[in-house]
Amino acid sequence: MKELGKINSLLVNRFTPNGAYLALREGGEVLLPKSYLKGTEKEGDEIEVFVYTDSEDRPVAVTNKPTALLDEFAIMEAREITKFGAFMDWGLPKDLFVPKAEMAKPMIKGEKYLVRICKDYKTDRLIGVSKYEDFLIKDTRGFEEGQETEAAIFEETDLGYKALIEGNFEGLLYKNEVFQPLEIGDKIRVFIKKRREDGKLDLQLLPRGREKYEEGAEKILEVLKIRKFLPLHDKSSPESIKELLGMSKKHFKQSIGQLYKARKIAIKENGIELI
Template identity: 40%
Template sequence: MPTPYPPIQEMQLGDYNDLEVARETSIGLYLTSDDGDLLLPGKYVAPGTRVGDVLRVFVYRDSEDRLIATTQRPLAVVNSFAGLSVRDQGPAGAFLDWGLEKDLLLPFPNQRRPVRVGERVLVYVYLDDTTDRLVATTKWAGFLSDEPFQGRSGEEVQLLIADETDLGYNVIVNGTHRGLLYANEVFRPLRPGDALPGFLRQVRPQDGKLDVTLRRPGYAEAQAATDVLLSALRDNQGRLPLGDKSLSDDVYRRLGMSKKVFKQALGALFRRGLVELAPEETRLR
């Protein structure tokens, strides 16, 4: 009985696909998918690639609206959030740099406010049903979950910076829910699309919205800061050019903690007799 051919993989537009090389031509390789063969241009073909090999490629539409494959890695895939820079403006909207030769369109109707060239914005990337094209939108809040957040105060979460407000920063928590990071929690510049760890401060009982912090709450935060400071001292031959009179920015740049938390950790080590203090220096005993 003849062995059946394996089923052709359903191709995912705007995402990574594992596709088999069907044939080789002068302009590149054609890969087999359920939507027909698509081109992987020669400049993306690794030496030694042969017919029958399975390649992991990203699939999108080129400037002539044809499906095409690339081994380049975009900064965002379909159904995801990302911070992207505005490269240009056109009659249909703005064009975003997402790491591929063809820029990503941010249509005018998808902009919460007009964007400027050079500006970095948080967007959600999706497949437009009408045009079958990948597009971006800055109206990202509509793609978040309406379900209650399953988490407890003090729990570690992943934060994605969305935009700055009068109170601080809107953030996306664990890729699913909106949260607020207050300005007094932040000790370094943040940009839309920056990803960083944080902690859940509270789920507001009145509206279910999330308040988050960059600092580990309570005793655990103080203990973690003490460990970080002690480790930094040991890694720098027992000396750090930081002390009680150091600038907050210098403390955060070196240790990733606020001046207040640094002083608490410093006091804890001093009380244990582990360090000697100077206004702008700390040494291990």
Template identity: 35%
Template structure:
């Protein structure tokens, strides 16, 4: 079934003056306009497209990639608004994401960006945005586990760190003492679940834990050595600030990574410099 807000892999069913008509396995068709068609396209070819409703409520396909599909959160800029709601840049040339007034806990302003949740309206089937995040983000049933790698979107600042959206489903917390590089609202990144508290709070870290953390940090250090021609102006005596600025690691993690490389014969120290060995 063709649903707006999602990617579909469809077959070219027929060619018209307006573009390609793509069909799913049930024979449901959607138009891929000429601006997305190449001379090499032919009946029977398969195309991966994103489907949405146009201004006349018709399903349309595009090969462009939206900044978020249905069931995802994103940080989007308001480019227009009227008495009914706001229109956010969505990454599709011919379509903006509409956020109705009812879905705005505060009035959105043109030129500002907001974290919104993209969803498919169950009545109209149209893709809509909402800044009322708690309607969609919940920790009632946790679907992640400690040490698991997760996708996080930085959603809000609070006194001790940032609130993040985990895997587009849950609220999580990223504390300031876990930050070793700049982070801003709207940033999307991979993080790791450090713990889940009895009251269902998900704490995340930007660094892996245990041996995986050490190996990942060692790989990062090797990459930095490669970029620096085999040398890096750091040592285990460098300040935490200098280490964080150069590597994005805490000093504790950096020392573990350096120790790992040295024990495997991949690096050595010369004064205040790390040097890659011939094994690198």
């Protein structure tokens, strides 16, 4: 069935007490249950639906959309774990099943994972696959160092945070360069730090060079506009600076230097204040 796993515009063929039967492109019909009908539909009307299989593996259409379509990634929470696999929340009444053989690692209920929507050609149904690396694009020559892009955080490791870039590429934010809380599923703005030989991308949260200090200086100014004074200075501990501003001590010193030269702040023995 070509419509499986996709958003389709299908015509209403007929109505029954159970709902509306929609015409498939290559013949046959699929049921749109009554609960998804507004009550104003007529035969011949075109309705936009997502097609998948119900709990009895029968094709069914719904008007709400999942977090990802066929051949796309999404970060999903594991709702239930069984000896056969895991059931993932993807925004539809029937959870998406990830077979045990398709797990990159054992899943834990309540945790979030990067999952690819795939078609099981043996059963003709949609399944999830968390062995994501086989689907990623390794050729990252289209990216340039310093380029800004969007990223979705999908895994935390000892080294840092793995991120999905533009739905097809893998990037890494190093922990020692992250000065803000990040959680699995967060979608954030990042900058390309380096293109690695293995096709993966090293990322950073702030732009390179002088722009970095401008952004840090702007953040300090915004805080000072509210608090007027910050008990931070050259001798402050890195932990205190990170707690109050979410940045490294080096970044803080560079930023207040720029603000001081611009006569935006005054530097006191016990902190900084807005001029």
